[in-house]
Amino acid sequence: MSAVVGPSVFGLDPLYIGGVGLAEVLITLLKVGAAFALLLMAVMLMIWFERKLISDMQNRIGPNLAGPFGIFQTLADGIKLFFKEDLIPERSDRLVFKLAPFLSLVPAFLVFAVVPVGGDFDGSDGRVSLFGHETFLQVSDPPVGILLVLAMSSVAVYGVMLAGWSSGSKYPLLASVRASAQMVSYEAALGLSLVAVLLKSGSLSTNQIVAEQSMWNWNLWVTWVVPMVVFLIAATAELNRPPFDLVEAEQELVGGFHTEYSSIRFALFFLAEFMNTITMSAIIVTLFLGGPNGPDFTTVGWLSGLLWFFVKLMLFLFAFVWLRATLPRFRYDQLMDLGWKLLIPLSLGWLLVLASYDIAGDRGWNRAAAVIAMLAVMAALAGLLALALRAARQRRELDPQGGFA
């Protein structure tokens, strides 16, 4: 085994530099188990937190019977759901119907694997010492970390889509159509705003991205705020959380894609949804808020990072609940308008502005001039597009039956 530090199948984790022996395997298994348990616990607490917080916002008490402050309510619900009768509709596609919950759940777990939850990034690259072995505080650090996130969130679309389609019922079918349109189009905005981060970090590895943000060099301001706003909105849509919860709009589609699901299969969707909320918040923290970065106020080096990470995570979890308590739901066409007409052009344009700024810096040009030139080019293109659209609309008004001929 060579000791070369570089991209490998195991990623950039220093744990594997000295070769893979029993200790390395055990440490990896320990990290996997810890992440798994942490995530499950976090979901349980998140559901409780959301219900308690939204109750406060709505002048209610919320769960308060199971355990102190009702903290075991989720556990009780889980046990109840587990023992419920599992119904599979007669008209459903049985195999797909059974597969869909797992397609939702597994990606939610996998995404968390690339999130660095702790480590001291001020001065070092975030490695901590675990049983005498240097390693990162994340399950895995593949060189394509962020692509894994995007890939997994794409796979998660299939869970929702196939659940709706295979139910053999009309409400879930409509939800399934909504899901495919919504999640696919918001994925574009999500990806484009993410590219702005990659442009600044120069790496797809989550550990590298966090390391680049050490010493208050957070991407939030390095990319000039807008990519994070776009990412947050697109992530909310990707998570199917209010105000973008069209896929499970109770008032319109009864239960949406999970109308026909009951028992533990429904619980799996429920679990996946909240898990996605947590992992997506973790991804936002990683990408834009410097992950575990923050002033060290503890004596133990790695504890400070962990604390900072969870503080930032809570910030976003709180924001998601707040949005849910405040905002009405979008309509399908309005959602598409927002995605395609605002978020995608905005993130694309922002990316070009950032790129022109950087290139001007590299080549020694006047940065302000480069940005202004870029804006002018985009304005010209937007004008051309608007003209073309107007011409098309006029032509359609003159000849409504004409089509494209």
Add this chain to the structure above:
Amino acid sequence: MSASEVVAAAASDEAVRRRDHSAVLRIGEDDGERLEAEAGAGDTRMIMNMGPQHPSTHGVLRLMLEMEGETVMRSKPVIGYLHTGMEKTAENLTYLQGPTNVTRMDYASPLFSELAFSLATEALLGLEPPPRATWIRMLMCELNRISSHLLFQATNGMDIGAVSMMIYGWREREEALRLLETITGLRMNHNYIRPGGVAADLPDGWRDQVLGLMDALPPRLDEFDTLLTGQPIYRERLQGVGVINSAECLALGVTGPILRSTGYAWDLRRDMPYLAYDHVDFDVVVGTYGDCFDRYAIRLNEIRESIGILAQILDQMPPGDYRVQDKKVTPPPRARIDESMEALIHHFKIFTEGFKVPAGEVYAAVESPRGELGCYMVSDGSSVPYRMHIRGPSFVNLQTLPHLMQGGMVADAVAIISSVDPIMGEVDR
């Protein structure tokens, strides 16, 4: 016509109906699935059943929607899932028992049904209730209007997806209901307004409680404004959705906030004053565009107008008796029953046999929170109505649904049902 010809005629009739492009879906209530199966793969339209068990059909309304993707093309409201035969029941109940029956129709604003019934009975009897009874009735009706419109705010918010609004609306409505409970003894189905007056005088301290409600509500309504009225998503969802104009409203017999949202200022309280509404000053709130947002804004502002009316009622509440002292209609005071045999018999007769009402027919209408609520009554001179019919505004307003929904999306359909604000108890009766 032979049997085969009848079948053929029915089939061609059905073919015509399927090509119909009006707003109303004209197929049988059980035909949806069969027609879909026959249509084959080329037909992109789907018939979807919404209700009677659905989170946002306000009780047991059922809608058959013909949809192209998410767009609603035609629709058909199917009613009758809450039919309890109240109009027929009324023919077996005395005039004093009548309010107990009608109060269960529109359960969100029960006092208006009681009022319409009582006004009709009094018109047949040629009876004029004392002024205090009239003003108490006005007080109660305005309180009820407030609670009903607050219920609308709650359900409307929830249907649009603003879940917190549901709780806020209900919280405020509970304040109004608490007041109603103090006065009548019940939160709903009060049986408080009866022929000849009201069931009991206002309790001690009622004035302070009404004042308390009047103080508490306006800031809360301003909070609703902050939460919803100016909210861009909320406006996007409601503005320009479910548009109707005055002519269509009049053609369909629509009244109440839906008619007023088109800019047609028609309010029975002002245009055909009953009770003492000509002695109070209030504005008839009208909209401009006839869309869901106007209907929302009208109901919100009518709460404010009702609070203004309450203030005037507090100032002008006359002293005196709370029910007419006509011994034919009014039971004797409780104290007299203990000391007088005749009073006991009198009381017994009034509550078993009831009082006789002269033969004749009459129509009395009031402006309920949902529109014109009328009571048509025919008496044959006995102590029970020969026929009693309620013109329920929810029932008439429900006719607009297919026209409002055509061309909108499923999400619009939900907003439209909510903005029509039907109470199914009143629709099915």
